[in-house]
Amino acid sequence: MEKLKLTTVLAALLVFAIGFTGQVQAQFQSDFQIKQNFDRDHADVLDALKTVQTTREVNALTAEINQMENRYADHENLLNRVLYPETLSARITNLRELANVTANHIARIGEKGDAIVVLEERIAELTSDAARYQARADSLNNELDAMRRSRDANAAQARRLRQELDKRDSFIIKMVDSIFVAYENVDLASLSPGERRGLALEIDAQNVFGYIESVVDNNISFLDTHTELSTEDFLKLYSVQVEFKRMWENMGADLAEIYVSETNRRERVSDIVEGVDEWEILIDNAAWSTLSDAFEQNNIDLAPFSNSLQFNTSLNTFLDESVARAEENGSEEEVAEYQRFADFWYNDVKPRWQQYLISANLMTYENFNTIDAKLSDWQLYAQPTSYTTLIFLGLAVILFLVMLGLWIRERSTKSYPQHKEV
């Protein structure tokens, strides 16, 4: 009994000693080390949450977050100061929220399959940004309406507003593109009617179609009422339209497949198709008209054009004729003609319009290279005759001297054996 008591006392003393030592050690812990440890623990949990695959793993991480909270509770004041403007509690709360989101994500993947969940999440993520852009676009459209009624409306204001709307348009195109990438991973044929309906409802709730429609409607409305923009602006709008059409042609069929059970969905898809066509006609007319005006204002007399083939033909015919004319008779007037075209081409067309002409599929890089080559020929032949004559004269003199040198050399070679005989 005494032995037992002695053992118990010794054990109690040992526990007390360990506890005491632990307290002393804790008392002498470096604040810097505490912060380092916290940062490491926080980063570990964060990294683990990014790669976690199962609900059980998420639960283990949630337990670890709780332990972290307890472990660092005594150092809350210190950590609040060194984590400023964050706090210990905010960091822990963020980790918990991330763990909850991850747990929900894993649960939904279990129910619906990975591809659908990724698609839904992509849509939700992008549409929250789209809503922000849409709100801004609505306010800009109001400004545009006010400008139409105002006598003070001018091109600069319209251009500024248009640039703002362009940001929204490009975003919507990127958004739909991104959704399309997610769509590619979904095997739509394998979905049950219920699942399809669920997905359609999800997309409808996020109003993806609404955003697509608004891009088309806004652009049609804008082109109907604004003709005061520059050539560059119109070409830029053209490239937006081409980009949009590409996007729509890529994913329109897939969207229709999801919406096939709803009759009004068909109508909406059909409305968008008609809208895209109308938008194309409007921007096509506006772009060719403004391009034609621009050449005319620079006194460059091209044959009339109203599509990209005619435009390229007209440009090349003009240059071919100019080169032929210059080749026949270079003159100061020809140099001035060349200079006028070259100034316009190298100062306006190439630096400001080339990228949009190419992205709107109105011209190609090869088209530009061909015209550049013809311009070089034109520049060479356009030089006045006197100058060209001098060049030919110089060449003739050089040729004569070379011939003379060869002749003298040949004569001296022939005469050499005669000297030898003497």
Added chain:
Amino acid sequence: MVSMKQFRLLGNISAVTLLFFAVACGPSLTLTGVDYAQPIESVMIPDQDGNVEDVRVGVRFNVTSLNVKERGEDSPLPNEIRLIRSRDGYYFITAPGYQNVYVFKSDEGSLELEEIIEVSEEGLSNPAFNQRAPHVQLIDGPNEYRLTKDGLAN
């Protein structure tokens, strides 16, 4: 005897002189009760030239001359420098292997040595500062030292 007129003249001159000095001294304002305490020490690794920097607290200086004072000429630089600023604005600096803690006060573009506190004859093995206002705590393994700008506090 000083007449009344001379007395008034003397008074006027004194007033003007006083005003002149008051203007020459410029505006004067003192903010009191400032707490400079750095909540957590800075652990800085010297580069090959002996420069150390903590961008978080915004301090940068060269420790070469400090190292010469502690260890003598041609001594290698320590692997790390530990620094903390006390509540009253003094910088406490030491490093592994050092026998002393150096207390500096900040001046215009410089740190002026205020005190050298000897803490370990054999040199500190793994020193760390903690802010325990009103003093600065230095720990090194199981050892603890409480420091003020004037030396060890006990």
